[in-house]
Amino acid sequence: MTQQNDFDKILLAQSLNTSQTLFTTQVPGFEWSDGVSYELGMKFQSAKSGQVTAIRHWKAVNETGNHIGRIWSATGSILGSVTFSNETASGWQQQDLSTPVSILANTTYIVTVSCNSYFGVTNNALASPVVNGDLSSVADGNNSVFGSLNSFPTNSYQNSNYFRDIVFVVGNSLTKVSGDNQTGTAGSALANSFVVKATDSSGNPQSGVTVNFAITSGGGSVSSASAVTGNDGQASTVLTLGTTAGITNTVSATASDIGSVTFSASANPANTNAIYLENQKPGTTDWQIPQVGQSDIAGYATATSVNKGGSLPIKVSLAQAGNYTIDVYRLGYYGGQGGRLVLSSGQLNGITQPACNFDSSTRTVSCENWSTSYTLQVGNDWTSGLYIAKLTDQRSGSKSQVVFVVRHDSERSDILFQSSFNTLQAYNLSGGYSLYPEQSIGGQRAFKLSYDRPFAQHSTLSGSNPYNNIILSWEYNMVRWLESQSYDISYVTNVDVHANSSLLQQHNIFLSVGHDEYWSLEEFNSVQSNSINKAFFSANSVYWRVRFENSSTGVANRAMACYKDATDPVAPTNKFRSPENNKPESALKGNMYIGGRWQNFFFDGFDFVVKNSTHPYYANTNLNDGDKLSGLVGFEWDAINLNASPSGLVVLSESVQSQNFDQAELEGFPAGTDPRISQAVSFTSASGAKVFSTGSIQFMWGLDSEGVSGPREDTRIKQMVVNILADMGARPLTPGSGIIVP
Template identity: 35%
Template sequence: MTAFGCRTATFFRIAIAGFLLAAVGEIVSPVRSLADSPITRENARPGGTDWILTDPADHEVEGYASATSIQRGDKLHFHIHSTDPRITVAIYRMGWYAGAGARLVQGGISLPGVRQPMPSADPVTGLIECDWQVSYTLNTATDDPGEWLSGIYLAKLTGATSGKQSYIIFVVREDDRPADFLFQSSVTTFQAYNNWGGKSTYPSNSREERWARKVSFNRPYGRSQHPQGGSGVGAGEFLTAMSIHPTRSLSTAGWEYNMVRWLERNGYDVTYSTDIDTHSRSDFWKGHRAWLSVGHDEYWSDEMRRHVEGARDQGLGLGFFSANTCYWQIRLEPSPITGEPNRTMVSYKEVALAEDPYALDGDPSNDHLITVQWRDQPLNRPEHQLIGVMFETVPVDGDLVITRPAHPLFSGIPLPPDHRLPGLLGYEIDRAFPDGPAGLVILAHSPYLRDGQIVYGDMTLYQTPSGSPVFASGTIQWSWGLDDYNVPALRTARTSEAAQQITRHILELLARKTLSPAQ
């Protein structure tokens, strides 16, 4: 063990042993009866598999929503382009539903197909924004308490003549319903990789490799470059991720939906939001015990980080079942066309010090908003100060190795003799660095041979002075241990009873008491 590991282990034994041992008692019995969860009742309703795309579109039918999320009871506009004279729209809530994966919430919507104008890229920033007319307005107002439950929804678009299909993804929130867990869908990362119209924030994923410094939410999500990745076209990285490395097929398998399926299968009391909500509301976590970042959560604004840190310091438990998290700072601006807030994402990245207007304006008061990596100047706010770990390397596909099997989080879990959880380390991994949070405990220290050198991914846990536990898996692929969606089309099976039980223990630890800003 390194000196750093010894130091954190000593702190664990002396300073927070009582807290973590007390957590064992919480692990034994759930915080709330899962049988009483609204999620349990919702998933007892009949689902179906007709939500799955059978003939994914290229550009024959596609669209976007006017917001990444809406409060239950609000309206949402769909902007749809189609080369077909008519299209149909069917709206599904995503979950478990006895393995079917979704429930039809509203169907039978038939609309005239409209050819919408195709935008061109801004010659300076690369911004591509659609100015499309509204094709349909969804109204989620209802007197039925069982309808439009908070969740991640997919509107399935189908061309009546061509049969081509795609999705529009959106989230329904219930800001006024207390729940144990708040699941964040990381749509800013979806948008960073989205190359619809020929531009993303990556040169290898952009036309002529002139990547965009600004990207818009007023456009559809493009199709994955993987030959089988079209199954999620229009859904961002929720089902299948946008590959920027065509030879690295693991990057297209997706992560968020796997954990949604598992949480809902097990009846956890969960509501949903997006990181645009985390950005726009300091009380985004109101009424929740813990907040979950899942899969790939790379792009954070200053407001997002301040709001999450503030919630943590008020006692909210944080679960980072993710990696490469909070790596790049972004800014969110209004749409230059509609004026709607938070519809344009600004990300100058590697050229920020040379091109970002905030770096060039001679005003030091806004330097903390320059869109560089969080660990770099002028920010100097390494992400591990919040998360416990930070980005190490990519690509990785290996085994996660538990190195503290006697820790209470692993109590009663039948780990294999070598303490390995096969295939759960990757696609990107994080590790612990010196000068991280006080009392950081390294639970797993997983080696991986990459380019002739051993690199490590770390799973960590720490407790804040406010009493908040903060867990980090240090791997994007953790949710593959929970659910086998996308097997065998995009990856091999990785489900693990041990990973599922560990996750139950972690969730019980994170949700150990009721917290809200109002209390």
């Protein structure tokens, strides 16, 4: 019988769906011998269960002697073998197995044929899967395989194809019919059954087949661990999900000698919240931009925040008139991606806006004279949070960002997260002036700042200047962690709390994060007098007093004044601890700003040293007094003021900066106070509110250190924060591994 006749028979058999081979017209690139006998093989799988009825191999022209073919399991057990007879001089050889070998769908096997000296080979031919019909080679970077003669081969060289093959006949199959990828409530039964179907090689249903259902991950139970297929070939079970939310539950369905399939289902918490549901949506990293807002395009929103269902005008200026786009993202966890695309504007026509107005008496730059470029319509289904509108100049590719918050004023949530927009504005050097002389033109700082101008900030942490990146340097990491745990959160800005103290009434915890340095007196008084619990995961916060003014067209709270001395003609906009204000920040949060280290400050820091480890906030952390948590204190830090400490104050850390520092802020402290010391504290205020303050700007990097040089996440800190928030009235729906929720 000729090789061509053999090949014609193979094609005919495959056309009749009776047998299949992986290789058809392929031939080796060359023949090779190094004088050594080998076991040469290939890993393969089938998409359907069935039987291997024969083994094939390509015989090199100079190859002689006997050849033995074998089918192996992935772990090296011989499942079947045959000695070839009546071989031709070269080319494809085929030998039937006396007993066909049954194989399961989507399971790896190895076919080998011995080689005495010469063999055909094509290098790198199996780097990618070869697929024919239901058969495929396995592209795992370690295929084909070779080894000592008559031994299980485990070596591989350049994913070479040694042209070992099988003849395969589809047998009975087990397939999924319905019920896969459901979502239900943790601890509850799914709405729909997992249904499988057993069929023969012609697709006819097979009755009387026993199917075993087993939970493989996520816990829970199945209504039937074993079921027999009916006349329609189907069997089913119902999964009751495990009690842990936020994970995937899997169930295998197996029919002996036929195959196995796996069903998946997701478990939602019994009581979901908007943050949990939001973070189930697909995320992206496209919100990031690699550089500080570029000169070709800039813009700002006409308010720091907008309520759900409202509208937000955005003003954009291009260096050259042309087309641009706006893509709006919400920041969160989203499986670690950090953001989600919410809206894309499509192509817009942009102009070069007029020069911004400048008030030389206060060095205030205001771009209120720009025209509105785009009005963002915020849907009623948008989740409260931190948002970024990414502006892209289509001509140059330049990008910049507009940062804003979406509120939900009627929403009741456990946590009210205040974003530090006042501090972001204070360091904003857009137009050449901020509240800092070293950042301002000619070393002359502004006394008033307008919110009607672009922010000079950007998205990535590495190598960035945190002064221009307040939200994304510190708040972002806290947001990622809180939302990964599915805490119930609403978001506002300093301006919102200043203007509407009633926002504090609907929440259990007020949260200040990172660098929350600039507050108005109205905000200070509202937060202090309210019985809402307060958690300051921040330092240098509530340091400077500011006041707000209307814009030139009468829009409230669009200008922020901070003279930083007693010369403000309206109110003493200087330090809260100053004699004119006599409201030291420690009266609100228990500690107050004392020191900072700015040289290499962004990824620098010193250790958080535990004190009073028997306090309930340290429960289940296994921390003891004196234990150190690396790199969580800096770049500015707070300490207790013995002259102005609330009663009942408990010191929870006492950390000493051993390196040089750049500023010691000792105003209001007793003589002899050591500015190197940082202290975290807790106490209960006169209003009955529980208060915690970390005394460090970068404490939250112990929760999430995405983008931070030198990761410093620590499960013990996560447990500590879970304890603090639970004590104040907020618990995670999806706590991290190993976390115990009080």
